[in-house]
Amino acid sequence: MHASIGARQLEPVGWIFAALNLIFLVSAMGLGIFLVVESVPILRLEGVDFWLGDDWWVGESFGALPMICGSLMVTGLATLLVLPVALSGALFTSEYLSPPFRRRVKGIMELLAGVPGIIYGLLGVSFLTVGVKDALNLLDGNTLFTAGLLLAIMILPMILTLSEDALHSVSSEFREAAESLGLTKLQTALRVVLPQSVPGIVGAVLLGIGRAMGETIAVMLVVGSLDRVPGFNLFASGQTIPSKLGREAAEALGSGLHWNALMALGFTLFLVVAILTFSGHLFIKRNSQ
Amino acid sequence: MIQFKNFVAAFGGRKVIRALTFNLPANSITAIIGASGSGKTTLLRALCRMNDRVKNFRVEGNVLIDGMDIYRPDTDVYALRRNVGLVFQKPCVFPKSIFDNAVFGVKEKMHRKEYPDLVEKVLREVFLWEEVKDRLGEKATTLSQGQQQRLTLARTLAVGPQVLLMDEPTSSLDPKSTAAIEKLVQSLKSRHTILWVTHQHDQAHSIADKVLIIENGQIAPFETPVARPEQSSSFTRVLQNVQEYPE
Amino acid sequence: MIQFKNFVAAFGGRKVIRALTFNLPANSITAIIGASGSGKTTLLRALCRMNDRVKNFRVEGNVLIDGMDIYRPDTDVYALRRNVGLVFQKPCVFPKSIFDNAVFGVKEKMHRKEYPDLVEKVLREVFLWEEVKDRLGEKATTLSQGQQQRLTLARTLAVGPQVLLMDEPTSSLDPKSTAAIEKLVQSLKSRHTILWVTHQHDQAHSIADKVLIIENGQIAPFETPVARPEQSSSFTRVLQNVQEYPE
Amino acid sequence: MAEKMVRVLIGCITFLIVALLFSILGVMLLKGLPAMHAGFLFEESRDFGRAGGVYYQSIGTLILMGVAVLWSLPVALGSVLFQTEYLDTGKLKTFLTQLTYILNATPTILFGLVGYLLFGVYLDTGVSWVTGSLILAVMILPTLQVSIREAVEALPEKYREAGMALGLSRPTQIWRIILPQSFYGIVTGVFLGLARAAGETAAIMFTATTFSGIQFPQSFSDPVPTLQTHILVLAQEASNPESIAQAWGAGLVLLGLVFLLTLTAWAFRARVVMESEL
Amino acid sequence: DTGPRIQIVGSTTVLPVVSRSAQKFMESSSSRILVNAGGSGVGIHSVAGGRADIGMASRGISPDENKRFEKSYLIVHSVGLDAVACVVSSEIFQAGVRRLTARQIAGIYLGEIRNWKEVGGPNRKIVVVDKERHRGTRHVFMQYIFGNASQRTPGTLLVTGSNNEEQAKIAQSDSAIGMLSFNWMNDDVKAVSILDQGKEILPTWEAVRQGSYPIVRKLNFITAGQPKGEIKAFIDFVKGPEGQKIVAESGYIPIGNPKSKRLN
Numbered sequence A: 001m002h003a004s005i006g007a008r009q010l011e012p013v014g015w016i017f018a019a020l021n022l023i024f025l026v027s028a029m030g031l032g033i034f035l036v037v038e039s040v041p042i043l044r045l046e047g048v049d050f051w052l053g054d055d056w057w058v059g060e061s062f063g064a065l066p067m068i069c070g071s072l073m074v075t076g077l078a079t080l081l082v083l084p085v086a087l088s089g090a091l092f093t094s095e096y097l098s099p100p101f102r103r104r105v106k107g108i109m110e111l112l113a114g115v116p117g118i119i120y121g122l123l124g125v126s127f128l129t130v131g132v133k134d135a136l137n138l139l140d141g142n143t144l145f146t147a148g149l150l151l152a153i154m155i156l157p158m159i160l161t162l163s164e165d166a167l168h169s170v171s172s173e174f175r176e177a178a179e180s181l182g183l184t185k186l187q188t189a190l191r192v193v194l195p196q197s198v199p200g201i202v203g204a205v206l207l208g209i210g211r212a213m214g215e216t217i218a219v220m221l222v223v224g225s226l227d228r229v230p231g232f233n234l235f236a237s238g239q240t241i242p243s244k245l246g247r248e249a250a251e252a253l254g255s256g257l258h259w260n261a262l263m264a265l266g267f268t269l270f271l272v273v274a275i276l277t278f279s280g281h282l283f284i285k286r287n288s289q
Numbered sequence B, C: 001m002i003q004f005k006n007f008v009a010a011f012g013g014r015k016v017i018r019a020l021t022f023n024l025p026a027n028s029i030t031a032i033i034g035a036s037g038s039g040k041t042t043l044l045r046a047l048c049r050m051n052d053r054v055k056n057f058r059v060e061g062n063v064l065i066d067g068m069d070i071y072r073p074d075t076d077v078y079a080l081r082r083n084v085g086l087v088f089q090k091p092c093v094f095p096k097s098i099f100d101n102a103v104f105g106v107k108e109k110m111h112r113k114e115y116p117d118l119v120e121k122v123l124r125e126v127f128l129w130e131e132v133k134d135r136l137g138e139k140a141t142t143l144s145q146g147q148q149q150r151l152t153l154a155r156t157l158a159v160g161p162q163v164l165l166m167d168e169p170t171s172s173l174d175p176k177s178t179a180a181i182e183k184l185v186q187s188l189k190s191r192h193t194i195l196w197v198t199h200q201h202d203q204a205h206s207i208a209d210k211v212l213i214i215e216n217g218q219i220a221p222f223e224t225p226v227a228r229p230e231q232s233s234s235f236t237r238v239l240q241n242v243q244e245y246p247e
Numbered sequence D: 001m002a003e004k005m006v007r008v009l010i011g012c013i014t015f016l017i018v019a020l021l022f023s024i025l026g027v028m029l030l031k032g033l034p035a036m037h038a039g040f041l042f043e044e045s046r047d048f049g050r051a052g053g054v055y056y057q058s059i060g061t062l063i064l065m066g067v068a069v070l071w072s073l074p075v076a077l078g079s080v081l082f083q084t085e086y087l088d089t090g091k092l093k094t095f096l097t098q099l100t101y102i103l104n105a106t107p108t109i110l111f112g113l114v115g116y117l118l119f120g121v122y123l124d125t126g127v128s129w130v131t132g133s134l135i136l137a138v139m140i141l142p143t144l145q146v147s148i149r150e151a152v153e154a155l156p157e158k159y160r161e162a163g164m165a166l167g168l169s170r171p172t173q174i175w176r177i178i179l180p181q182s183f184y185g186i187v188t189g190v191f192l193g194l195a196r197a198a199g200e201t202a203a204i205m206f207t208a209t210t211f212s213g214i215q216f217p218q219s220f221s222d223p224v225p226t227l228q229t230h231i232l233v234l235a236q237e238a239s240n241p242e243s244i245a246q247a248w249g250a251g252l253v254l255l256g257l258v259f260l261l262t263l264t265a266w267a268f269r270a271r272v273v274m275e276s277e278l
Numbered sequence E: 001d002t003g004p005r006i007q008i009v010g011s012t013t014v015l016p017v018v019s020r021s022a023q024k025f026m027e028s029s030s031s032r033i034l035v036n037a038g039g040s041g042v043g044i045h046s047v048a049g050g051r052a053d054i055g056m057a058s059r060g061i062s063p064d065e066n067k068r069f070e071k072s073y074l075i076v077h078s079v080g081l082d083a084v085a086c087v088v089s090s091e092i093f094q095a096g097v098r099r100l101t102a103r104q105i106a107g108i109y110l111g112e113i114r115n116w117k118e119v120g121g122p123n124r125k126i127v128v129v130d131k132e133r134h135r136g137t138r139h140v141f142m143q144y145i146f147g148n149a150s151q152r153t154p155g156t157l158l159v160t161g162s163n164n165e166e167q168a169k170i171a172q173s174d175s176a177i178g179m180l181s182f183n184w185m186n187d188d189v190k191a192v193s194i195l196d197q198g199k200e201i202l203p204t205w206e207a208v209r210q211g212s213y214p215i216v217r218k219l220n221f222i223t224a225g226q227p228k229g230e231i232k233a234f235i236d237f238v239k240g241p242e243g244q245k246i247v248a249e250s251g252y253i254p255i256g257n258p259k260s261k262r263l264n
């Protein structure tokens, strides 16, 4: 009864916080509602075929499957590439490095998290595509793989620094307790520190994945932008939802079926992310039990 | 057998332990008493190198356990700590189930099937089994302070160290549990070397083979035959020294 | 004046305190003893509504302080907690300087210039001043456990509560400091209503006007005239009840 | 010994990460330095990037990023504190958390387009830096929120309890315990948010920026030139090497600005964290 | 600078011309010209919505837009021309592919021809680079090759947007084909001539100047209704000699009397 903290217990400051929270809620919901409303016409016209269709040709048909596949593959690849690397880095920085070195590495990461997406895009065009092409002996370097790799590099500093924060914020009491039982540093890190920082790490990873999912310019410049269901071939060009939006949205602005279709793409991304975060949440829940 | 040779422990410039030279025989119980802030905890932590993490902590002199200097650079600290179990003054249980806490330090070598038996054994030893046997899966953080204190003791016992360092292990226990723990420790004497920090002088004298008093970072040893403190005139003297209540 | 009327406190399904009906007169010291895990801490925490944040905690019945039910929804919990000071069993100092810790709970109303005097006053009261006066700017977390315990007591005193709840405040203190704190508490009696949890029965009986024993979530009160326990036959009976050492 | 091997392995990985990221900086330097003539930082851009510098673009970028963080930080802090300190764990809290992540993954161009339709078309506020900073603020909100929430939630419960027991009101607890103790994380969030804002081109191109014609905004309804759009336009349509070099130079300046802000915040953080002695 | 303010928004292709012209124009005028990128679509949309005075577009107004913005009386003013060439990677050019028939190009884009050796080049797969569908470049190119501005091209491997992007992709590849404005050709990206019904169309400035080059598109200004005042003055300025000089300097082809201009 008393334990539930209801609105009646809010003091003035609490109301301010609630109002600020409302701003956030309204902007996020507003964006979502806008997307839903704008995508109604195309969804009404195409129904599920919008998501299952593999042909996107303005004026004829709008099938989002190539973009959905592309987005999932690129993001999945980026996550796969970045996770082990970022987590090892975070673990090493938090558990093994001495404070001055830790500060230095963190500093570099924080600086690099600040490299703008457009710069990654330019670097990707200038170096990564050629590098991938030569290294893998491909016909061309503008592939889903390149995009995934670029995204992995891009989100690495952010994931690393945030997961490191999560690891580091575990009270050292626990580390001491574990080490006094004779656990090695690594065992302590894996059995005590890591489990306790799982929520923080999942948060960091979700933030990174989200960033990767939504990245427009950098992906657009290296992914090849070909609307084609890529199958399971990562080494071919493809298209992601944001890059599709980046290429066409400004042209189609405002109204018309093309615009609706693009907004439906945005809405689709919303859904995908919702599913992802929901599973992430479940993961935390299961893990905390 | 633990030997201190001219041992000094300091935080930065402040020497907490100064020039300690001293032997603790194997299979004995030694009690340490001393004012709050006199360096008892520091001494215990130094014995299993828990202060390695503390930045400005440094030691001088030697500490030998079974003839091996534990501060030699090539010491395997993990093996050392498995051999020298420390029960903290401020119990710190992991935010896991009671069961998991009890077996936390057990080496992977042991088979998981043996865990339940081990848990029951150690929890019984620390007199906690009856209280928690129905809620082994609950989080250990929901236990009361005294229960947590016994759980951390059980956790250490499960590792099976040779040397047991206990930092006021009965400070938050009721007399019944305290007596049980005291009895347990006395029964452990045959297998372990035990160092016991306490503030209760009668407790120290009733269980220990030897009582040390830390003062100004140095030790004034009192060999106490297993005798009730009331019967020992030397102890009365000690008490008078220490218990100089401010009136 | 604190009144419990049919007070029940439970975590989920497990009732820790059951149907407690009881009065504590103002300006008195009441000691609470009881086995580890019997609900003493829960009782104290319930008195200043510290368990509001605990998810599955619930209470039934009433607790009145000066006639006001503290569990009424419109209670100002912050004012309540300033009025009812709780000294934790497990001291938790903030990772700030010793000085900052001592004045942490002081309302902003007080002028900063008065802080040094206040700090000296409360630290002297808890018998810590001499030990830390040269290092007030150092982190409080570097203090020993006993020092931290006294610091948290000082921190609470600085707020100036009317009711003082002390959860084993001397558990990690040496006899000297313990005696000092006991004396302090006795001198505070004239201004405060004090609830003191302890495991040491002689301590309980020597300082308290009244000793309560918690058992199975219920209270068996023993009115104890200010008398040495050794001289009280009723107390001996109690002791025998409780200290039934397992042999 | 497995322990050692793992340690060496993850140490190497960390080293490689640092090296990789350093090489990115190196490349930026190599590419951008040719544009760095004496006046690059303090001159106006001329002749479609063939001459001059990026002075006003830098100022515009700073204005947009700074103001966006100013809008966003209170909202992020307030909503996180509301969620962690005032709301019980429950459906609403879960929902709000998830919303944060969804918002975070929204492609920035959507913010730009929706912002264009909302501000430009429906509200008809025109192209202005205020609009742009608002859109950026919403865009970096999730980044700030997640980092702040993590910092706040990582705070051990015992500190809150100790504060409660002293009778500190909730605002006082927030002000004296939670904010100081999570200050480090909050600053991290601000870095990441700033970075995000700095990287965004698509979101502000239709609502806040101008390529040329305005130097310094005279009013709230003026657009600003920014480095981001400058780079984008030059990189897309400049056919002569001077202009392309200027695009890289502008990239280097952008990077420099982000770094400068980060370093400032760092110094600030170092001081405050020392004070709160985290 | 209290004079009137002119807002110009739209295609990045036209932007270099406008940016330079505005700079020049403002030297002798009190008006302030704000130029911003955004793409042809945004340009047209903004003009129709009254949020900009001039829209820049590298294409015409689509029928759909015409219908939507009927009430705005959109008027198109051409200010220059852009010539689009079929380009190949320099490696291919060096290997001997100097000319392609329109049919061969069509075959490549349709995916029927997949290897350079089928058109007299080295034995290497073709990297077919297409442009975003709405790009003016693609419109005129496809119109010429297929007779259909929005021809589907199943042979495509990459899609690019801006000139620089396409240039970079073709330059990085050693077997690419694409379409590109003249001004972006360099050592790595070479234009081939197109054989059409026995006639060889050389991709030279000379041919464009003489008006014989067929693949050209218009760079347009869009206004809502007839422009007046300073807006008209600016459009006239760009169409006038000084503006046309800038058009030429920006790598496009002036309109009007082509013979009076010297191209690069």
Ligand SMILES: Nc1ncnc2c1ncn2[C@@H]1O[C@H](COP(=O)(O)OP(=O)(O)OP(=O)(O)O)[C@@H](O)[C@H]1O
Binding pocket: B141, B142, B143, B144, B145, B146, B147, B172, B173, B174, C011, C016, C034, C035, C036, C037, C038, C039, C040, C041, C042, C043, C054, C089
């Ligand atoms: N948050 C919680 N959730 C569930 N059970 C709890 C929680 N906190 C305490 N308990 C249980 O309630 C009982 C009483 O705990 P409490 O801390 O009040 O004991 P105590 O009398 O203070 O013991 P001690 O002397 O050991 O400190 C114990 O069995 C404990 O396990």
Ligand SMILES: Nc1ncnc2c1ncn2[C@@H]1O[C@H](COP(=O)(O)OP(=O)(O)OP(=O)(O)O)[C@@H](O)[C@H]1O
Binding pocket: B011, B016, B034, B035, B036, B037, B038, B039, B040, B041, B042, B043, B054, B089, C141, C142, C143, C144, C145, C146, C147, C172, C173, C174
């Ligand atoms: N990390 C540290 N940095 C600096 N000083 C420290 C540190 N840890 C302990 N000290 C100081 O060293 C002295 C001894 O501390 P220690 O914890 O060993 O005392 P103790 O004898 O265990 O006291 P108690 O009975 O109160 O637990 C104290 O003055 C304490 O303030």
Ligand SMILES: [Mg+2]
Binding pocket: B040, B041, B042, B089, B167, C144, C145, C146
């Ligand atoms: Mg100690």
Ligand SMILES: [Mg+2]
Binding pocket: B144, B145, B146, C040, C041, C042, C089, C167
């Ligand atoms: Mg308790």
